[in-house]
Amino acid sequence: METAEPDLSAELLALDNQLCFAVYSANHAITRMYKPLLDRLGVTYPQYLVLLVLWERDSVRVGEIGERLMLETNTLTPLLKRLETLGLVDRQRSPQDERRVIVSLTDKGRNLRGEAARLPERVFAASGCSVPEVQELRGALVALRDRLRARSGE
Amino acid sequence: METAEPDLSAELLALDNQLCFAVYSANHAITRMYKPLLDRLGVTYPQYLVLLVLWERDSVRVGEIGERLMLETNTLTPLLKRLETLGLVDRQRSPQDERRVIVSLTDKGRNLRGEAARLPERVFAASGCSVPEVQELRGALVALRDRLRARSGE
DNA sequence: ATGATATATATCGTGCACGATATAATCGTT
DNA sequence: AACGATTATATCGTGCACGATATATATCAT
Structure with missing residues (x-):
């Protein structure tokens, strides 16, 4: 084998x-x-x-x-x-x-801009996430993205 | 005001x-x-x-x-x-x-498929994440995605 | 059996994303 | 002043993504 x-x-x-x-x-x-x-x-x-x-x-x-x-x-x-x-x-x-x-x-x-101001809230509502959940998720994604970008440039 | x-x-x-x-x-x-x-x-x-x-x-x-x-x-x-x-x-x-x-x-x-099998590992290495971090992030994204999809169909 | 409806895929037009390349302006060095 | 290198944007070709529409097969009710 x-x-x-x-x-x-x-x-x-x-x-x-x-x-x-x-x-x-x-x-x-x-x-x-x-x-x-x-x-x-x-x-x-x-x-x-x-x-x-x-x-x-x-x-x-x-x-x-x-x-x-x-x-x-x-x-x-x-x-x-x-x-x-x-x-x-x-x-x-x-x-x-x-x-x-x-x-x-x-x-x-x-x-x-005035009309657009309502959009994030509506998508947030549909996400079913809590505010801390969204922030943690966003932070994890940004950190991942930035690490990948740093590695890509090598 | x-x-x-x-x-x-x-x-x-x-x-x-x-x-x-x-x-x-x-x-x-x-x-x-x-x-x-x-x-x-x-x-x-x-x-x-x-x-x-x-x-x-x-x-x-x-x-x-x-x-x-x-x-x-x-x-x-x-x-x-x-x-x-x-x-x-x-x-x-x-x-x-x-x-x-x-x-x-x-x-x-x-x-x-044999050649492709190495890819996920290499991207994982570049991500700088631990295995649990990746799994948590993936789970959060899938959950978000599925909630959005459920809301979109309404 | 036949026509209406539903299902599965394909086609068309528009816009995003990017590698490669082009063009023009600026900057640095001599 | 002049020329090479750099910077900033634009252009071109390919592929993805999707709304709208088309086409062909299958199913169902009569």
């Missing part, structure tokens, strides 16, 4: 034992929960994330949005153009540094 | 306080960690998930793969065709019920 643990290998590869699939499927479930709520605002979930960044601090570079959301410009550029088409943001080159494109909220984009 | 808690609203919408973004960004980090490992097997992460299903039980309907991965056929059909083009699976109509398409592993697809 070459190997004495056929079960260990099967256990390791079982879908329901995989943390990665738990994260993957939870992400889809959350996105689907947000979908009908965001439809009413007329934006997609990644677009909503960009708005969260801008509602915190307006008029930032494309690259800075990318750093916060951990996305590349090849994702953000077309997304930001759609937000511009929707009339929610403006994009203009920085006069100081013509390489930079500054993204800023329009009045319409700023006003959307 | 209409509202006395401008800070509460800001807190709720802060990117770094959002569980949804923690899940979203952790998912990306995990996918990026898998990417170079899966490149060597010649498959993408969602394709790998399909293979996990088939390695557990071979020759299943498209719809059953969809149920396990929580994906629709509009995602799976083209993905399965790519796996077929890669020579990893076969797709054939069920003789009993001509509506069904049965997906089964080729020898090549079966053989890939």
